[in-house]
Amino acid sequence: MPVLTDEQRAVIGVESEPRAAAYPVNEIMAQFFCEMVEDANPVYFDAGYARSTWLKGKIAPPPMLLIWRMGPVWPVREEGENPVSKLGLEAAGCTATIAVNAVQEYEQPLRYGDALTVTNRIASVGEEKTTRLGTGHFVTTLDTYRNQHGEVVGTHSFTLFIYRPAASHW
């Protein structure tokens, strides 16, 4: 679909219902995250050190923001409103997605035990484009994360290319 349909345009900018994160912000997942890139920062795990700093206690690694909204692999959770699926791109053969750009803003440190909720909206959808990977649309989503006090703790803007893979070219 080279040009966006009215149905697709109607999805843009509509904020989803809040959705609770599957897991609280937790230290074990933070350890796995730090093991992955060999991040030895004691502010994440050493309570004594962390208390001695201006942060006044341990914090979760800020770049974990997106991970806190990843659902369990099993059992499959009811997905609820997924604005991207409402675009109908998959039915048009756009079965592959690749990340292009990600912007995270961190309003305040996340603490272990925080229970987050996320709202999501599609910020923009580009007209059809063809790249090396295939033909599809650049879609930008915006997630807003709130803690159990209703405070915005961070936002994540993600630009994805959702495409029909090009015919095999090797």
Add this chain to the structure above:
Amino acid sequence: MTTSKRETAWKTGETLPPISLDLSLRRAIQAVAGTRDYYPFHHDATFARENGADGIFFNTMFLQAFAGRAANEWFGNDAFMRRMEVAMRGSNDVGKTLTAEGTVGEVREDGGRTLVDVECTLGTEDGPTTGVKFTMQLAPSG
């Protein structure tokens, strides 16, 4: 790992020491577990090739994690990340070595906070793969 605050102020244009990490297949598997990203691009080489990639490559959250590690090694363990933008320009492929390089941009005071903007590039032997811009809030002095 830096554990003490730097005595001298950061200056625009300062070059930050490179930090490297091997992108082994084992680390790619760790990255799937560590980010909970089970999209097949990141663990299934056949799927990756059928969808236009050269093979398994590392995901966005892994790159955010590595840039976050570099940021705190450069600006102190209790510096707090305020913003990070990651622009994927090339793939970070299994078998390569990933290196973070950075240059200090603007250093500014904002409502009592000291903020440092940094231009960072992640790259492998293939060249730059990922543009990263981030802003760190430094620990208050004194």
